[in-house]
Amino acid sequence: MKLLEDKNVIITGASRGIGMGIAQVFADHGANVAFTYSSSEAPALELEKELIAKGVKAKAYKSNAASFKEAEDLVAKVLEDFEGRIDVLINNAGITKDNLLMRMSEADFDAVIDINLKSVFNMTKAVQRTLLKQRKGSIINMSSVVGVKGNAGQTNYAASKAGMIGFTKSVALELGSRNIRCNAIAPGFIETEMTDKLDEKTVQGWRDGIPLKRGGSTEDIANACLYFASDLSSYVTGQVLNVDGGMLT
């Protein structure tokens, strides 16, 4: 069964990792996918080709999620290219710039807040008018277990991800009466290029602490997104779903 037949979806930061995994699973479920990348064009164009080969419409856009102006321009272009309709927005773009607070620079704090949190404001604001007109839409924000429980060495990242949860719940309250839903996913330890930066001892430490005794895959997260994007969750809004192998249990 295809759960997203002919739905138009925007995913930020999908040229690799979790975003790419979501794009692939969504295309398998019949969704047309507009996605952004920040720097390397080649993998984005490669993904665009791969999605089109699955029989859906797909387009890659270079856009900095931290820029309000770029978010507005992006949404205008997507509306032009995808017949004026946006059904789902996934705010996935994110970075880490880890350090103990003692050593964290102001620039590293600001960069993480701008790309992880301000981007969610930018994109949600940019699609809001369209979703209101349609009286239907689903917004999914990629938070983190770190936003729920905190993490030493990640004050900037944890603050950005906790902020996304407050934003998600507030948008759910503001837009629920117009049939626009907004939910967050809190992934645990998902093995992507982002986590490749960690040393093997740290990675093993994460795995040991997970009841299911493994890191998650991008598909694990994509399947949770599929639930929130589709009508399977039509009575669910303002929620945070931990997809973490039981880590926070």
Ligand SMILES: NC(=O)c1ccc[n+]([C@@H]2O[C@H](COP(=O)([O-])OP(=O)(O)OC[C@H]3O[C@@H](n4cnc5c(N)ncnc54)[C@H](O)[C@@H]3O)[C@@H](O)[C@H]2O)c1
């Ligand atoms: N991997 C994990 O364990 C994990 C856990 C919890 C939450 N997350 C979150 O999931 C999301 C995806 O993570 P990932 O592991 O795939 O990371 P990743 O580093 O592999 O991918 C991040 C994506 O964001 C894009 N991006 C970065 N800055 C951008 C910008 N300014 N504008 C637009 N795009 C930008 C990158 O190009 C890339 O495509 C992030 O928000 C991350 O915080 C990841």
